[in-house]
Amino acid sequence: MQTPEAVIFDIGNVLIEWQPERYYDSRIGAARRRDLFAAVDLHAMNERIDAGGLFRDTVYDAAAENPDWATEIRWWYDHWIGLASPRIEHSITLLRRLRGKGIPVFALTNFGDDAFAYAQTQYEFLNEFDRAYVSGRMKLTKPAPAIYAEVEADCGILPAALLFTDDRADNIETAATRGWQTHLFTGPQGWATRLVAAGLLTPQEAMP
Structure with a gap:
């Protein structure tokens, strides 16, 4: 070769390491994290960012569209380094x-x-x-x-x-x-x- x-x-x-579920487990527990990820397709949101969507705008728009989970969704942007580590x-x-x-x-x-x-x-x-x-x-x-x-x-x-x-x-x-x-x-x-x-x-x- x-x-x-x-x-x-x-x-x-x-x-x-990129394990968003692990970060959310540490913040809100596994059960509530499962509820969040079932209610909101956060990975699809992230794919829109990967495809060229603005980081903050894409996350904050998703938060506005899902007010029951708005705080947790905004963490994807506000605490991104916690998701993308170590x-x-x-x-x-x-x-x-x-x-x-x-x-x-x-x-x-x-x-x-x-x-x-x-x-x-x-x-x-x-x-x-x-x-x-x-x-x-x-x-x-x-x-x-x-x-x-x-x-x-x-x-x-x-x-x-x-x-x-x-x-x-x-x-x-x-x-x-x-x-x-x-x-x-x-x-x-x-x-x-x-x-x-x-x-x-x-x-x-x-x-x-």
């Missing part, structure tokens, strides 16, 4: 060690444009990509094939020379159909092992 010329990271659940430190180390060896590292993420800009003020490593492909800016979301095509066109690297990790199988499957090398992320150690197998890092460099 060809040695990758660039490595592409998803962000949510790869570099930062950092996955081993993955961040891998990103930095790849870049330290001169290997281009990109992000390909379903993320609102203004939400990503805010996240960059909270997580310094989000400023360290050689290229960041953010769905909210591109007005395309994974796993639509068009977003992968735009990455290929912009970076100019052949699909077979791209190595991509993501925690969602549907996102990985689309990349694989385009000829990308892929790794389904289930934890940083497995990703570290994959980077060693690809010849990009030594076992020592892949350690936490």
